[in-house]
Amino acid sequence: MYKDTAEGIEKMLKPEPMVIIEQPVVSKSPGMSPGIQSQDEEVYQKLLKEYIFDKSEKVVSIILDPSMILKADLALFRLLSEKKMKGILLCVGRPAEFYIELLRSKGFNQDFLFYLDTLTFSSPRKQQEPHSSNISYKHVFYYQEKQNMKQIPHPSDFTAIDVAFTSTVEEFVCNKSGGELFLLIDGIASHQLYLKPSSLGAFVHTLVSKARNWNITTFLLLTDGIDPILISTIKTFSDKIIIL
Amino acid sequence: MIRVSTGINGLNEMIDGGIPAGHSVAIIGPPGSGKTTFCLQYIWDGLQKDDHCLYISLEEEEDRLLQTAMNYGWEFKKYIDRDMLSLIKLDAFDITGTMDRMLSELPKLINKNGVKRLVIDPFIHIEMGFADDHKRRVNIYELIRRLAKTGVTTLITTENLEGVHSHFGILESIVDAVFLLQIIRSTERGALIYAFQVNKMRWSAHSKDIKPYAITGRGIEIYRESNVYWSEKE
Numbered sequence: 001m002y003k004d005t006a007e008g009i010e011k012m013l014k015p016e017p018m019v020i021i022e023q024p025v026v027s028k029s030p031g032m033s034p035g036i037q038s039q040d041e042e043v044y045q046k047l048l049k050e051y052i053f054d055k056s057e058k059v060v061s062i063i064l065d066p067s068m069i070l071k072a073d074l075a076l077f078r079l080l081s082e083k084k085m086k087g088i089l090l091c092v093g094r095p096a097e098f099y100i101e102l103l104r105s106k107g108f109n110q111d112f113l114f115y116l117d118t119l120t121f122s123s124p125r126k127q128q129e130p131h132s133s134n135i136s137y138k139h140v141f142y143y144q145e146k147q148n149m150k151q152i153p154h155p156s157d158f159t160a161i162d163v164a165f166t167s168t169v170e171e172f173v174c175n176k177s178g179g180e181l182f183l184l185i186d187g188i189a190s191h192q193l194y195l196k197p198s199s200l201g202a203f204v205h206t207l208v209s210k211a212r213n214w215n216i217t218t219f220l221l222l223t224d225g226i227d228p229i230l231i232s233t234i235k236t237f238s239d240k241i242i243i244l
Numbered sequence: 245m246i247r248v249s250t251g252i253n254g255l256n257e258m259i260d261g262g263i264p265a266g267h268s269v270a271i272i273g274p275p276g277s278g279k280t281t282f283c284l285q286y287i288w289d290g291l292q293k294d295d296h297c298l299y300i301s302l303e304e305e306e307d308r309l310l311q312t313a314m315n316y317g318w319e320f321k322k323y324i325d326r327d328m329l330s331l332i333k334l335d336a337f338d339i340t341g342t343m344d345r346m347l348s349e350l351p352k353l354i355n356k357n358g359v360k361r362l363v364i365d366p367f368i369h370i371e372m373g374f375a376d377d378h379k380r381r382v383n384i385y386e387l388i389r390r391l392a393k394t395g396v397t398t399l400i401t402t403e404n405l406e407g408v409h410s411h412f413g414i415l416e417s418i419v420d421a422v423f424l425l426q427i428i429r430s431t432e433r434g435a436l437i438y439a440f441q442v443n444k445m446r447w448s449a450h451s452k453d454i455k456p457y458a459i460t461g462r463g464i465e466i467y468r469e470s471n472v473y474w475s476e477k478e
């Protein structure tokens with residue numbers, strides 16, 4: 001699992017795993033305007049109010065403005081890690097490294113997240129990661145495996161996403177039994193670039209149905225850029241719709 | 245009814261537990277789709293279950309085939325030494341001689357050695373050798389009929405370049421079952437997706453689904469719980 005070694009972060013983490021800090025980390029976010037932190041808190045509070053964790057609600061759609069996506073992601077991560085849930089983040093909008101960095105800057109213990117990253121495999125690295133010598137890659141036909149993530153060659157490889165998701169869930173169920181699981185898809189809008197809305201709708205529907213069969217709660221972030229018919233279709237198989 | 249395990253992860257569940265003993269299966273797929281791998285894995289599975297096996301190779305030489313099997317971690321040599329497995333290379337381009345041997349000697353050999361699992365790979369060279377479709381059909385029909393009489397469970401591979409039919413479209417109408425291996429090029433990027441389907445299987449309530457599969461360092465694996473997606477954008 002990902003180990004955070006940045007100086008100062010350790011101090012900010014509570015000793016208990018999977019719990020995030022209560023104090024805002026203003027000092028660790030250079031360049032951020034002071035208002036951002038309180039906005040984050042606002043979104044989190046709103047989500048907390050709207051989303052009363054209910055085991056029967058397995059598909060949760062969150063409707064929001066595109067500018068709110070990251071805040072919603074963070075609020076969700078906070079909420080879910082507080083609920084001691086473990087989950088899979090399907091990275092289509094932004095690469096896993098982005099989220100790792102973001103969560104690091106916010107002082108999260110990251111053990112609760114596993115990444116299915118569709119954006120890193122075939123893009124050149126800007127620089128070697130300092131700890132990259134410890135990272136072992138395993139090539140598994142449809143994807144490449146690295147500690148806490150599976151890298152899928154391309155966001156349009158829907159078959160590979162399905163295979164990687166299925167094997168990840170099987171591993172979770174086998175190795176890390178206990179605790180609720182979630183799936184968060186970060187970029188249905190970006191996925192539209194590769195599949196026409198009706199096929200994308202079918203893909204999301206089968207993925208979500210599969211998650212449901214395994215008792216996994218799926219969170220879908222629905223923004224303006226998404227085809228309106230696709231949004232209304234997704235709403236029909238959502239158990240809970242939250243408007244942020 | 246006795247069913248023979250294929251040795252392929254994920255496949256037995258798609259075909260009611262296995263291939264009905266004594267049946268013949270055509271494996272159709274383009275070059276590189278894993279037909280030879282599939283057959284070697286089927287033989288390896290049989291050897292683990294103490295079945296006598298026979299591999300008729302119409303392309304790769306014996307030692308080359310042993311190396312191919314070793315690539316997947318299957319050491320056939322010791323089974324050959326123990327007379328559990330015979331690898332026989334036949335000349336695919338001597339159509340009369342090879343067809344005669346397959347029609348007359350092969351059933352005798354199967355009966356004599358108590359062969360349970362047979363592979364003929366790749367059959368396409370034989371199919372190519374006939375002067376016309378009628379001769380092709382009559383000979384294939386006769387071969388399959390004689391093999392069925394012995395009770396051996398047979399995999400026969402044949403090639404196509406793409407799509408769901410074999411090159412000549414004859415083998416699949418004669419055999420008891422058809423496994424289709426497709427390499428699909430997704431139009432968006434041209435990346436390859438490998439897709440498996442059971443097109444026909446007598447005596448079986450088989451899966452009709454198309455499923456992704458992979459050729460890995462340990463052979464073929466079918467992802468029965470996943471689906472195949474084409475990323476065509478309008």
Ligand SMILES: Nc1ncnc2c1ncn2[C@@H]1O[C@H](COP(=O)(O)OP(=O)(O)O)[C@@H](O)[C@H]1O
Nearest residue numbers: 274275276277278279280281282315459460461
């Ligand atoms: N160790 C391996 N790991 C992954 N894939 C392999 C390995 N060895 C072979 N392959 C795949 O198997 C293919 C060849 O399979 P093969 O069974 O010979 O196909 P066919 O008989 O249909 O032509 C290669 O093109 C390659 O994609």
Ligand SMILES: [Mg+2]
Nearest residue numbers: 279280281366
């Ligand atoms: Mg071959």
